[in-house]
Amino acid sequence: MTKSITNAAQLLLHGLAIGICLSSTPAMAASDATTTPSAKRLLEEFANATSLGKACGYREEAIGQYYSKEFARLIRQEAKGPTADQDVDREVGIALVSAKIFANQRTEGRHFTSEQCAMARKAIDESVPRGYDKP
Numbered sequence: 796m797t798k799s800i801t802n803a804a805q806l807l808l809h810g811l812a813i814g815i816c817l818s819s820t821p822a823m824a825a826s827d828a829t830t831t832p833s834a835k836r837l838l839e840e841f842a843n844a845t846s847l848g849k850a851c852g853y854r855e856e857a858i859g860q861y862y863s864k865e866f867a868r869l870i871r872q873e874a875k876g877p878t879a880d881q882d883v884d885r886e887v888g889i890a891l892v893s894a895k896i897f898a899n900q901r902t903e904g905r906h907f908t909s910e911q912c913a914m915a916r917k918a919i920d921e922s923v924p925r926g927y928d929k930p
Contacts, residue, residue, distance in 0.1 A: 799821050803888055829875045829909070833869060833873060834866070834869055834870070835874065836903075837862070837865060837866055837869055838866070838890055838893075838894075840922070841862040841866065841890060841894045842893070842894045842897045842898070844857065844858045844862065844918075844919060844922060844923065845858055845862075845894040845895060845897070845898040846897065846898040846901045846902055847915040847918060847919055848898075848915075848919055849895075849898040849899070849902050850898075850901075850902045850905065850907045850911075850912070850915060851911075851912040851915045851916060853905055853912070853915065853916050853919060854916075854920075854923060854927075854928060855921055856927075856928070856929060857925075857927035857928045857929075858919065858927075859891055859894075859895075860927045861923045861924065861927045862890075862891075862894070862923075863887050863890070863891055864927075866886070866887050866890055867883050867884075867886075867887050870883050870886055870887070871883060
């Protein structure tokens with residue numbers, strides 16, 4: 796079941812990213828960049844980290860900030876043309892909302908044991924630097 800949820804999330808994220816059909820070249824470059832293998836992998840990590848953070852109530856804000864920044868960087872790096880800031884922000888916003896929706900669906904009605912939360916916290920700490928936490 797986890798694999799089908801992950802596949803559904805990938806389809807949702809991919810569909811939302813592709814579903815934005817804008818006429819500007821910078822917007823098209825930003826959308827094209829979200830379909831690369833690196834972007835898909837980062838979006839999957841983003842969705843999984845968001846789910847773990849939500850399930851354990853751990854560093855949710857830091858996860859969102861870190862992956863949003865990394866996704867924006869990746870879009871700019873892999874875009875096939877110039878990208879406007881508002882186009883990158885739009886793509887990042889879609890990814891953030893999609894990851895949160897996926898996390899809500901994935902964690903609804905589930906309760907992690909303290910051992911599972913400890914493993915989730917460790918995984919989050921290994922992938923999200925501390926600089927993204929609120930002071």
